[in-house]
Amino acid sequence: MTVPALPAAATAPSPMGKGTLSRQLVLRTTALVALVTVGLSLFTALAIFQILQNQLDEQLQAAASRPPWRTGTGSGTGGTGGAGPVDPSGAGLIRMDLINGTWWLNLPDGVTKEAAADLVSAATARPSTVTVEGAGLYRVILAEGGDSTRLVGLPYSAVTGPMTNVLVMAGLLTSGAILISYVAARRVVEQSLRPLTRLAATATQVSNLPLESGEGHVPIRVAPGDANPASEVGRVGLAFNHMLDNVEHALAARHQSETKVRQFVADASHELRNPLASIRGYAELTRRGSEELPEDAAHALGRIEAESERMSALVQDLLLLARLDSEPTLDIRPTDLTEIVLNAVSDARAASPEHSWTLDLPDEPVTALADAHGLHQVVANLLANARTHTPAGTRVQTALRAEDGWAVISVTDNGPGVPPEIQGSVFERFTRADVSRVRKAGGSSTGLGLAIVSAVVHAHGGQVALESEPGRTTFSLRVPLA
Ligand SMILES: Nc1ncnc2c1ncn2[C@@H]1O[C@H](COP(=O)(O)OP(=O)(O)O)[C@@H](O)[C@H]1O
Ligand SMILES: [Mg+2]
Known part of the structure; x- marks a missing residue:
């Protein structure tokens, strides 16, 4: 029986080829690391966002609790205001006070009265984020208490500015972590699977051995370094070596019993030659000795001679084949x-x-x-x-x-x-x-x-x-x- 040779791919797969265990391990590890780092980054960013927004809201509350400013530009029903005081925060504070039916406006540059009027309708008692025409996003609050109503707004850039930095940093760190984990996983996986590659090479070598003939000697073993039971791959290597020992023993036993059978056939054929020669000799002697044999006796004698001749040929051929099987003693x-x-x-x-x-x-x-x-x-x-x-x-x-x-x-x-x-x-x-x-x-x-x-x-x-x-x-x- 001939065993078909292993396909070339089985002998030398590319280390990170499609479908290889290495590739899957590396890709899965990297995907896991990516998932964890992206999740962590998002969670951190969200926490920072909350902190920043809370800080801004506290500033907003603090600003709203300051007494009304009867300064700025008056608007609405009746009353006019003078020039407003300098914005204490210096960061685009919007402050509007409704005093006696008149809105006193303190608006940063670029914010129009119309935009301010819109703000009054948009703002609520709880801090909310709105877009102020000409000044971008603002966090605003409408505080009503006692005899006055006031609207305070602070630029939302106090949150979005740091958040942009946080997100850029998080993005960079995440990408770095993914890259590093990919490289590291690849190294580790390749290194730990290298013994497996050597094992496959050994197995391929064994599979190409001509085991059907010969004494069944299997001269190939996995190197001791790759057959160390401390690691999983080492255990496979060890088991593989045991299997080869087992195969070698079985083949040796088979070879021994085959040798015995061949020896027996050779001996039997050899031993049959002498009695056969005697039979033929006596038949010939009988034919020569008695001149006139009855017809049926002569016929029987002829058959004895022919069959013993055939048997001699058979024995000779068997002996030759048995010898060719056991040790071809050809002088080539x-x-x-x-x-x-x-x-x-x-x-x-x-x-x-x-x-x-x-x-x-x-x-x-x-x-x-x-x-x-x-x-x-x-x-x-x-x-x-x-x-x-x-x-x-x-x-x-x-x-x-x-x-x-x-x-x-x-x-x-x-x-x-x-x-x-x-x-x-x-x-x-x-x-x-x-x-x-x-x-x-x-x-x-x-x-x-x-x-x-x-x-x-x-x-x-x-x-x-x-x-x-x-x-x-x-x-x-x-x-x-x-
Ligand atoms: N030249 C041939 N022409 C026809 N048949 C042949 C020829 N050589 C061999 N054979 C066939 O092959 C068979 C096997 O041959 P062989 O192994 O030499 O055995 P044997 O000659 O003892 O019968 C023969 O029995 C015969 O039928
Ligand atoms: Mg023949």
Whole structure:
């Protein structure tokens, strides 16, 4: 089974990329800080505003409690006034006194009598804020007591002026706090999540290990610094290391039991060879010793010989596969494949003169990194198949060539082809077509020939392939050039 490789993004996400935990943590922290500081600033500003306004109102009350001024400009019904006294607060005080039906006006520059008349109707006994034409916002109060009524107004700039400063300061401080919290959160988050990034890198490395083969050794661990149980990430690292220990143990145990099974198959196959040789020997002896055997006995003897021959082939193939599985004892070295192919084809020609054998060799020798004995067996198996699974008269062409760093050997025949239903699994063990077809051709089919081909070629780091349709079947293999 092959595990698909992790997508590239999983191996190297950008530290503040969209969707990353870092980004979310930083953004959320900053948002929280922003919320708190803005709230605090607004609350403070509101408190200062209240204090300032209360102060202004107290001044207003104090001014209103002073006795009436019979100075200023008289207006309204009857009476005229002289020039008003100097404004005691010096800050645009409005003071109007209604004495005996006459309004005595003390107005700062720019405030007209009409504006003052409007004020009388707008003001109430409680301080209120109104716009005075030509002089901006004013805090005014209408005090009625005893024989006189008076209206006092003070410029509201005593509140709005300091408030502007307060708001500007608050704005600056808030922005500063948000900026600082963003930078700090980013630093802290990046620093504390760095071990997690290293953990992900380690996990990716492990996921790319070829664990399906070998002794199951997992040589990668999270560094001790990142596996410190004091921190949350460290606990993940520690758990990860324990998991890898566990996996390693399990793989080692599996490898051990597989080795045992392989050893058993190898031993069993080996042990079966001697009794089989005896059976064949005795059968041959019986046939030779008694000149005239009854027909059915002769037939049974023939079957014994044929089946024990088939079993010998099976045992031999099993032994070979078991050995290839456990420790491929291939002697891989630069080998000229020309001779191997040549020998295999002449053996096949001798075995079946009814087939037509052709050979396509390049002018230059093709030297591959190969085990001569193993590759001979591979080519011999392919040629044996072309011989036993095709009728007499079939043309079999064997070709050798060098191509892109590979030595390629192909065996093509114009026989009936590999049945479509087994084409997908033909390199697996015990896959073979309807046995009667082979029996007719006189071969001994085990279904192991192509499994051996595949195992040997893969042990070389090479590949095997099949293309087959009725009239044209090509088995090809490639092993690395020397
Ligand atoms: N050249 C070929 N033409 C047709 N069928 C083939 C050819 N080579 C292999 N096969 C099919 O593939 C099956 C598996 O081959 P193999 O593994 O060598 O087993 P075996 O030859 O012992 O049957 C064969 O049984 C046969 O059906
Ligand atoms: Mg075969």
